[in-house]
Amino acid sequence: MASSVLYPPTQRSPAGALALSQQAPAILRSSPSTVSSSPLNALLSGSEKSEMWLQYENLILSCLRTGDDQAAHQCLKRLVARFGTDNERVQALMGLVKEAEANNNGELEDVLKGYGEILSENDTNVPIAKRRIALLRSMGRLADAASALVQFLDFSPTDPEAWSELSDIYLSQGLYPQAIYAIEEVLVLAPNAWNVCNPTIPRNLSPMLMHLSQIHARLGELQYMAATAPGVANGSSQKYLAEAIKRFSRSIELCDDYLRGYYGLLLVSKKLLNDGAKATKQPEDSEFALPDTSTIERLNELATAKLSEIARHSASHDRGWRGYSEAEVAAARELLAVGESAVKR
């Protein structure tokens, strides 16, 4: 129970966040409100744990999400009492609480101005810089957010979180090649993440959206979207599809029974098989040749079988098959149903 408080809450479902923020009063009551830093007390009461502060941080996020501002303020007060207002992470959290309480655009502008002031004093304040970008984005100023992110990544190009956010922004603007480039950077920095949101690296955990998840599959999805986007030349569309199918395969290779991977694999292979008739000749210089038709068929079969297995097991709530998100399983079922009806026809 308590351990779930230790994970960054960005991946949590709304129900999970609600449940967590309902625990907040109990957690606040059970831990001491102030931690004395005097040596004598530390000897008597045992040393403070870093988990506790992480817990407070995550509680703030969940509570803000569910509208429990009071509990969020209490957590924040304790963090401030311990770390002071100069701490970069605390500053970001304070800004976050202010953002959440802002009622109109004017107040948000004030918060933004505050961030600008902090950054003008110390331009390497990473949490605040990220907060500012996230705020720009949530205020709908996408272009500003993107250019601020690019600026941020210029002096800190080893930040996977920022790259993935940049990819997301580009994607929402329909700039597929840029989005793919950014997500490839994430992959370079976190090479083996298939769907891992690593909870042991809270160093960079800022309140900005953090999805280190699904990198390979995500890249595959991006390639697929890029391929199916209108106005893409046939040749480059095939290039994207060929890489998409490889990316999805890789994501399954890294994580067995990965639903998103199989879903994407099925989607891409189906599209390739449907388009198979009008497949043009591959340009010679393309590095990833499309696999031949029999391989695609086998991949298609494999994905269909696996997806229906997953759907069947999670429908009957079998042991060992839990943990799939309801929505994803439903989507998989829909895709399978479409395939079946096509076969019947």
Add this chain to the structure above:
Amino acid sequence: MAQVPVQTIHRDPQLFYWILFPITIVMILTGVLRHYATVLMASDPKRVDQKTMREQRALLHGINVRGNHHVLSQSSFVTRRDALIAAYESGAYLKDPENRGQPPPNPMSDPNAMEGMMGMMKNQMATIIPNTLIMSWVNAFFSGYVIMKLPFPLTIKFKSMLQAGVATKDMDPRWMSSISWYFLCIFGLQSVFNFLLGSDNAANQMSQQMTQMGPQAGQMFGPGVDPNKQFLAEAENLAVVEHHSVLDGVEQRLLEGIKV
């Protein structure tokens, strides 16, 4: 063969209370004190300005690309490599491009570097001073006699360690003198400090020495290292990477590996 008679030495039982316990308690207290002294003396990690950060992270970025090149496809790797090499060789990421090619400044004259050295000096002092004091205290008051007998047999090699200060050739190595107890305390109190102060304490000098001997991660960007040379070396490393991709033949691997 005749049994070797067990050596017995009649000691005042008070030795136990007036030497063993005082030494132990003093050692523990100094450890705790040293921990808090280190915490108090620790200087804040110094703030890195944006240009330095850019320089360091740009280099790290290149290292990452080189290390994880296999997740990229050939074309995306080549674009990255070419861009990085060009930027590295032109010195685009350098903190102060006009200093390029000049010998690095003397680390002694750099105030930042001096600060780091002062920190190390402080730590060294916090180790050396109390050790010297306690050792001379033990030597002055409690040297020259044995204080206890270990409850287990030992070989003759331990004599020099356990009976330091007692020059008696034939004495069983199980007898130990006060200075030996002091040494045992130095090496053996780590778990006590862990219990009292938490696991990342600065009480025990042994752990400090370990970290000093270990590889220094901070050395990469330390004073006296010419970043331009690092960039050039990294550009060369990138240029010779022989690229292969995990995506090569991944469908075949998948089809072979997973059976429905």
